[in-house]
Amino acid sequence: MVATYFFDDNNSVDFREPHYSGQDVTLEHLGKLGVLYKYLPSQSDVDSLAEERAYKNRDVVNLSPASFANDEEKLLEKLNVFYKEHLHEDEEIRYCLDGSGYFDIKDSTIDQWIRVRLDKHDLLIVPAGIFHRFTVTTDNYIKALRLFQDEPKWQAINKPEADQNPVRKNYLATLQSA
Template identity: 60%
Template sequence: MVKAYIHDNDNSVDARETHDAGVPVTLERLEKLGVIYRYLKTQPEVEALAKERDYKNQDTVNIQVSTFGNDESLFQKKLAIFYEEHLHEDEEIRYCLEGTGYFDIRDNHSGEWIRCKVDPGDLLIVPAGIYHRFALDTTNYIKALRLFKDEPKWEAINKSQRAEESSTRKAYLQSIV
């Protein structure tokens, strides 16, 4: 079961730390934001969900320093990119196979960050148009299955890049009224 809670917003502490403000968040609150969580034990369960939601493509991403040629500087730069507040024009679907990580979801109603810790078996569907970011935890490793409705798209629109003007963002905001 995913652990979700309010992020403490302490930017003086590494993003890979827990940042737990001590306020738990329910799955119902996540659902009101359009975020879907499932715990799936087996690959056939993942395939059934993919078929049900019409996900046609998938790949695997492995995030650890060795993925970047053991170049710690390059690894840290990539982590910083993942952690910048952004949105996507498509759903972001991640199924944790190994390791752990954090998806931070911006609650549009309160402005708070909700941190969701994903462990093996956790599947998170982040809707198109919602602000979010990703951080590894201190183990510096996650292997995740990425699912896509069509051809894999991985373009982030950073909040600083006028994401508020995106038609996807506007559609998302109308969907959660």
């Protein structure tokens, strides 16, 4: 079962650590934020979901020291980019093929981070306009399939400019109407 909980906000500890606050979060709570989790044990399950949601493109990303010529500092530089609070104008779909990582999802209704640990066969769909961030675990390795509805792209919009983005405003409106 996927681990979902409130982030402990202890910034003196490496962000790749679990940061478990002791307060679990339900998948139902994530669903109210528009975040969907699925456990998909086979590639055919992933393919079916991709067809159902009209995802036409995909690629695979490997994050580990080996991805950066065994330079852990280069990996950390990249992780620092992914760990900045940001949003996307398209939903973000990630399927863990191997390894593990954390998606932190900002619950804007209570201004708290929710940490979701992804392991092999876990899939997370993060809606457009929601603030989030990502890191690997202390194992420093994840291999993830990225699914896209159109051409593969990854453009993060960071705070503070993201606050004024129309996609962000639309996302917040869906929370108010729920």
